[in-house]
Amino acid sequence: MDRNERIEQNLKLVHACAHRFTGKGIEYDDLYSAGCVGLVKAVDRFDESLGYKLSTYAVPVILGEIKQLFRSGGSVKLSRSLQELSARARELCDRYREEHGEEMKITELAEKLGVDMYQAAQALNASRAVVSLSADDNDENGIEIPIPSPEDALTERLSLKQAMAALDEEEKGLIELRYFRHKTQQETAEKLGTTQVQISRREKKILLKMRAMLI
Secondary structure: OOHHHHHHHOHHHHHHHHHOOOOOOOOHHHHHHHHHHHHHHHHHHOOHHHOOOHHHHHHHHHHHHHHHHHHHOOOOOOOHHHHHHHHHHHHHHHHHHHHHOOOOOHHHHHHHHOOOHHHHHHHHHHOOOOOOOOOOOOOOOOOOOOOOOOOHHHHHHHHHHHHHHOOOHHHHHHHHHHHHOOOOHHHHHHHHOOOHHHHHHHHHHHHHHHHHHHO
C-alpha cells in the first residue's frame, strides 16, 4: 500500500477525532483540516517495525494537531506563499462542496493544487477562522481560552506505549521499576545488580531518548 492509499484509508480517523471537538468554538472544517495535517505526519513518520497498527500511532498525532488549534489562539504567522495556497485551497474546496455536496479528499486537493498532501493539509489548516471560546456571537473582542481535552489521557497513554516499544529490554526494565513500580534509584540498582550512580546516568539517557520520540 502506498502513501496516498494509507492516507485515504485512514481519513475516517480524522473525522472520528474531529467530531470529539465539535461545539467547542472552532468550525468542524477547521478541526478536520488540522486533523488531516496530523494524519499526513503520522503516515510519514510511522515505523511498522514497532509492531503497532498505523491507526494506533496516528490517533495521538491527529489529536495533537487538532488541540493545537485551541493552544495557538490564532497567533501563528503565515508566509505569503502559504496564505496564497490557503486561499486557493479554500476556493477549490468550497466549489467542490457546492457541486458535489461533500468534502473534497485531501489527495484530490493536493493534485489540483500541484503540491503534496502535507502541504495541501497545511493550506487548509492555515486558513481556519479562529473563533473566540469566550465571546458572544456579536463580540469580536473575546479572549481565547484553551480547553483541556478529554482525550489528553488517551493521547499520553498511546504515545507512551509507542516510546516504550522502541526501548530494548534492559531499558524497559529500568523504566518499569522506576516509573511503574515506583522504586527508588537505589532499589532499582539493587534489583538490577548495579549502582545508584549507574542507574541515574542510564535513566537520564533513556528519558532523553523517550522524550525525543514523543516530541
